[in-house]
Amino acid sequence: MKQAVARAAIPHVVEGQVVGVGTGSTANFFIDELASLRQRISGAVASSEATRRRLEAHGIKVLDLNEVSRLPVYVDGADEINRSLQMIKGGGGALTREKIVAAVAEKVVCIADQSKLVAVLGRFPLPVEVIPMALGHVRRELARLGGKPVVRERCITDNGNLIIDLHGIEITDAAALESRINQIVGVVTNGLFARRPADVCLLASASGVQTLLAD
Numbered sequence: 001m002k003q004a005v006a007r008a009a010i011p012h013v014v015e016g017q018v019v020g021v022g023t024g025s026t027a028n029f030f031i032d033e034l035a036s037l038r039q040r041i042s043g044a045v046a047s048s049e050a051t052r053r054r055l056e057a058h059g060i061k062v063l064d065l066n067e068v069s070r071l072p073v074y075v076d077g078a079d080e081i082n083r084s085l086q087m088i089k090g091g092g093g094a095l096t097r098e099k100i101v102a103a104v105a106e107k108v109v110c111i112a113d114q115s116k117l118v119a120v121l122g123r124f125p126l127p128v129e130v131i132p133m134a135l136g137h138v139r140r141e142l143a144r145l146g147g148k149p150v151v152r153e154r155c156i157t158d159n160g161n162l163i164i165d166l167h168g169i170e171i172t173d174a175a176a177l178e179s180r181i182n183q184i185v186g187v188v189t190n191g192l193f194a195r196r197p198a199d200v201c202l203l204a205s206a207s208g209v210q211t212l213l214a215d
């Protein structure tokens with residue numbers, strides 16, 4: 001299913017342009033599919049060091065985001081997605097760079113299998129990237145929101161920071177919660193992609209790949 005949905009994203013890639021590339025097992029399938037197109041794109045922007053290495057291993061030119069004036073499309077997976085195409089991301093710890101690339105992209109294409117589609121976000125623990133010296137403060141502030149903050153073990157992000165996974169939080173207003181958590185001093189960002197949701201979700205199931213647009 002991951003390969004099928006990765007292949008379905010290829011028509012969204014704009015020839016002659018740069019493509020933004022996400023992180024994770026589904027994004028890895030997309031990178032493998034993208035390899036056959038490498039002569040027809042001007043390069044890729046990577047949302048993590050792991051993605052950069054995989055792109056380069058395929059001979060795909062990786063550009064710094066600051067060198068790029070236009071990014072027509074960004075393709076990435078998700079940990080959860082709802083019918084408004086708001087997502088939880090960051091299971092792989094790359095949420096901050098993913099959010100930056102998504103902010104620049106004109107179109108965000110989420111590639112996922114059916115298990116990622118949920119009615120209400122929040123069953124998947126919400127990742128929050130934290131500056132190390134603020135860990136205790138952020139953990140206390142997150143606990144006040146009603147969930148259980150758990151520091152992710154053996155995880156240092158590509159930006160040299162830590163991740164707290166917030167378990168058991170009820171997400172009724174994803175955009176409000178995204179902003180609220182980002183207001184905590186010491187938080188770099190959190191894994192809610194509600195203010196900038198996906199534009200298209202390609203969702204794979206045993207019967208094929210369907211295209212969802214925000215409701």
Ligand code: 5RP
Pocket residue numbers: 022023024025026027076077078079088089090091092093094095098
């Ligand atoms: C990484 C992410 C990934 O997109 C998310 O974890 C989904 O990964 P996978 O495709 O392996 O299920 O946000 O930070």
